[in-house]
Amino acid sequence: MQNILSVQSLTKKFDDFTAVKDISFNVETGSIFAFLGPNGAGKSTTIKMLTTVLKPTSGEISINGFNVLKEQDRARASFGIVFQDHSLDDELTAYENVVYHAVIYKVPKKKGQKESGKLWRSSGFGIVGKIMLKSIQAA
Numbered sequence: 001m002q003n004i005l006s007v008q009s010l011t012k013k014f015d016d017f018t019a020v021k022d023i024s025f026n027v028e029t030g031s032i033f034a035f036l037g038p039n040g041a042g043k044s045t046t047i048k049m050l051t052t053v054l055k056p057t058s059g060e061i062s063i064n065g066f067n068v069l070k071e072q073d074r075a076r077a078s079f080g081i082v083f084q085d086h087s088l089d090d091e092l093t094a095y096e097n098v099v100y101h102a103v104i105y106k107v108p109k110k111k112g113q114k115e116s117g118k119l120w121r122s123s124g125f126g127i128v129g130k131i132m133l134k135s136i137q138a139a
C-alpha cells in the first residue's frame with residue numbers, strides 16, 4: 001500500500017543544538033499513526049517540518065506523494081491540522097470563525113456564510129454561534 005507520509009533522515013538543528021536527529025518513518029495510507037515521546041524529544045519540531053512551518057536542516061519529507069519542500073502548496077492541500085493551541089479569534093462569534101476559516105481555505109465567502117449557518121442550525125448549539133467566543137469561554 002502507498003505511504004501517505006514518508007520521512008527520510010530528517011534532521012533539524014537550531015544553531016549548534018540538534019532538536020531532531022536523523023529520523024525516518026513511513027505511515028501507510030489508511031492507517032492511524034501516533035507520534036509519542038518525552039518532553040523536548042522533538043515532536044513539535046518534527047510536526048512543524050511536516051506541515052511546512054519549519055525548513056528541515058536535512059532530510060526528505062513526502063506527504064501524499066508530494067515533496068514538502070519542492071511541492072509545498074500540493075503538500076499543504078493534502079493535510080489538515082488541529083493545533084495544540086486553538087487558532088480561533090476570540091473577538092469573533094463561532095459562526096464568524098467558521099466563515100473566516102472557510103475564506104482562508106478559498107471557499108467563496110457567500111458559500112462559507114451559507115455553510116456556517118447550516119452548521120450552527122444543525123449542531124443543536126443554536127444561539128452559541130452568534131456569541132463572541134471570549135464570552136462563551138468566560139461563561
Ligand SMILES: Nc1ncnc2c1ncn2[C@@H]1O[C@H](COP(=O)(O)OP(=O)(O)OP(=O)(O)O)[C@@H](O)[C@H]1O
Nearest residue numbers: 014017018019037038039040041042043044045046
Ligand atoms: N526555535 C527553537 N530554537 C531553539 N531550540 C528550539 C526551538 N524549538 C525547539 N527547540 C528545542 O528543541 C527541542 C525539541 O523541542 P520540541 O518542542 O520539538 O519538543 P517536543 O517533543 O514537542 O516537547 P513537548 O512534549 O514538551 O511539547 C527542545 O530542547 C527545545 O527547547
Ligand SMILES: [Mg+2]
Nearest residue numbers: 040043044045
Ligand atoms: Mg511539543
